[in-house]
Amino acid sequence: MELRDIEIFLALAEELHFGRTAERLHVTPSRISHTIKRQERRIGAPLFERTSRVVRLTPLGRQLRDELLPAHQQIQAAVERATARAHGTTGTLRVGYTTPWCADLVLRAGERFGHLHPGWTVQIREVQFDDPYGPLQRGELDLQLVEFPAFGSIVAGPVLFREPRALMVPAGHPLASRESVTLEDLADIPIVSLRFELPRSAEDLHLPRYTPMGRPVRRGPSYTYWPEVPALVAAGLGGSIVAARAAQFHARPGIAFVPFQDGPTIDYTVLWHTDVQGPPVPPFVDLLRELAGADGGGADGPGDGDGAGGGGAA
Incomplete structure (x- = not known):
């Protein structure tokens, strides 16, 4: 199997789409199809299952991909190193x-x-x-x-x-015992805010001034650096809108993380x-x-990863 044939196979194994593979490799879809068929004839068994709606690797195709990929990466790295040394590209x-x-x-x-x-x-x-x-x-x-x-x-x-959001609240606050909160609940606790202004688009997203029903969201004490926030919350001085994943990184005594039912992701x-x-x-x-x-967190569209919604945090 020639190097270009290996590249075509590995690209299709990743994309699982003939059109995207052809676009990525700057060739025609028919070239991709012809190359794969030639590989399958040489090996003697299908490498891909193909229907009008889906392309997927066969067990043999997965085995071939897993064995070829490390070798192909080593070849690419060797060429990159040689090129870097030749051109001083660092x-x-x-x-x-x-x-x-x-x-x-x-x-x-x-x-x-x-x-x-x-x-x-x-x-x-x-x-x-x-x-x-x-x-x-x-x-x-x-x-x-x-x-x-x-x-x-x-x-x-x-x-x-994209990360779902959570509300970080003092452990003794009534919201801490809830299984979830909504944006309307923001009216029931002061929200820790930044000591400086964000661009308005960021502030509207992360530090809303009103709930969806028009109730004002009170501002709590302000902070400059993230480590101040858990301390302020634990002291009972307010809450903070954060990424739900913050609970895995910033849990400490005196605070609780309650997921939102609604609202945009971060x-x-x-x-x-x-x-x-x-x-x-x-x-x-x-x-x-x-x-x-x-990691399972990929996302569609232009813009797959601290967390803070809201003036909030990591």
Whole structure:
């Protein structure tokens, strides 16, 4: 089997769609179909089950994919290393994040990116809520994983994953004993807010001023850095709208996390500045999307990952 035939097989095994595979490899769908049929004749058994509605791997196809993929990745990495040495193609991709689960995703993507693009290293840093876009705008970062909407000269990539929201409340508050809350319940507890202003689109999404029925949402004490929020909530001074996943990372005595029945999800996207045109950006974004999807949190549409809805948090 020639290298190009292996690439076609592995691409179809990932996409499970002849049209998308052809578009990805810049060939015609008939070329993909012809190549797969030739491989199946040579092997002597079908590699894919194909109907008018679905394409899926046969057990033999899955076995072949699992055995070919590591070898193919090694070949790609070897070529990348040789190319990097020949052309001196090296550099650092600087990526920011705002929550620990975004950090986990970036670290996994960075490790894999280093294998696929040996000349490049990935540096990550946490971005604080008091300056959510500053590092990106000042050119200190190339990419950023964030829950805030993009604006101005910042470009939004794909939505990587969507998180349901929860209300973090003092453990002794009446809402803490509920199985779930609604947006109307926001009128019953002060909401911890930021000491600085967010863009209006982000504030409307994360720190609503009114419930759907028009009841005012009171502002509680303000904060600059996320670690202040659980302390304020535990002290009984207010609640905070957070990603539901925050309960796994920030649980502590004195607070409870109650899921919302309604309201939008917190959508995590990747952002970059319009001036960033470096070649590593698109492949790194592709890796983030692939890994987020593999985690079961992939999302459709442009924008598969802290969490805070709402002025809230990681």
